């Protein structure tokens with residue numbers, strides 16, 4: 001971090017982190033942020049990374065995985081030195097990059113280590129300036145890192161440690177070509193590689209084979225299992241308007257202290273945010289059309305507790321690290337099933353309890369079953385509170401739901417002709433008969 005952030009360590013206090021071979025500056029920072037006990041991923045990964053192994057970490061967000069790699073990484077980087085970064089951390093989204101940077105700032109506070117966080121969406125001028133002043137660690141999204149490498153701003157030949165965080169998301173977002181390009185330009189000699197991923201599908205397994213050398217694997221929760229600290233529920237709700245009624249009914253209660261509402265697209269996100277704003281006032285909205293600064297400010301305001309409600313599309317879901325989120329509400333069932341785990345991972349972070357509630361209409365039940373398969377549990381269904389006004393499903397929405405159910409049936413059974421198909425066929429036949437009659 002920049003020198004003016006460097007502070008003198010205070011009196012050392014013993015805590016669970018003293019069993020690791022970390023230096024005084026880091027132990028002191030850990031006490032300062034208030035971590036008492038290492039989380040399971042930290043327990044397992046820190047000694048292995050300190051010993052110099054390549055590590056494959058399967059751990060979800062909320063398990064403390066960031067500090068699990070940052071602490072040994074900071075131990076290795078040790079102090080500010082030279083001009084060029086010696087460690088590179090790649091993250092799939094700007095929000096996650098910022099979150100890693102913030103955690104690093106906290107943990108590096110007594111070390112003087114300099115870091116920069118770079119991502120697209122913002123002009124590179126300030127980022128370039130920070131890099132030009134000399135840095136020890138670079139954090140960023142793959143595209144921007146490559147850009148800065150190609151234009152000569154970033155010198156990457158001194159990189160000795162590389163971290164891929166949320167590798168599964170990185171694959172989903174199509175970053176593989178950029179990662180490959182980066183791997184080609186990085187020095188391979190004596191480089192330590194760390195790969196963290198919430199899930200471990202085949203594509204991540206293939207990447208880990210390419211990227212890691214004799215890795216030690218540490219796995220925390222079984223694959224895709226949401227942290228135990230999260231209570232999950234589902235409401236079956238027939239349509240959008242009734243979902244909105246349910247939402248506004250629920251969030252009027254005080255226990256809904258800090259709520260993130262996820263929804264599938266920008267239009268719905270806007271609609272939901274407007275409704276909340278009318279009824280409750282404090283709300284912020286983040287999605288990809290919002291400028292980067294607006295997104296950062298929205299997350300900050302929510303973090304600091306100035307607003308109770310944050311409405312978000314999936315784009316931003318991964319990077320949000322906010323303490324004490326009381327509830328995550330999935331306004332609709334995520335169609336990228338792993339997103340469910342990421343979305344609800346916003347609550348129940350590190351030892352805290354959270355509640356995740358999913359709204360599910362008739363067409364979404366199909367996807368809910370698939371998610372239940374992945375998380376290996378049945379999500380308990382709650383009955384709609386009596387006060388919630390159940391609305392008629394408008395014709396267009398009903399059609400859309402029926403069409404979607406048709407699609408699902410066809411997907412499961414290619415021979416299935418479907419209600420719509422039937423109707424179309426009958427209509428065609430009738431038209432033909434009509435024409436013939438007219439001849």
Ligand code: AMP
Pocket residue numbers: 034035036037038039042060061062063064065066067321323349350351
């Ligand atoms: P992560 O899984 O890295 O996103 O971390 C989730 C949250 O847990 C972050 O807000 C961290 O600040 C916090 N955290 C990390 N390690 C610990 C720990 N040992 N004790 C308490 N909180 C922690």
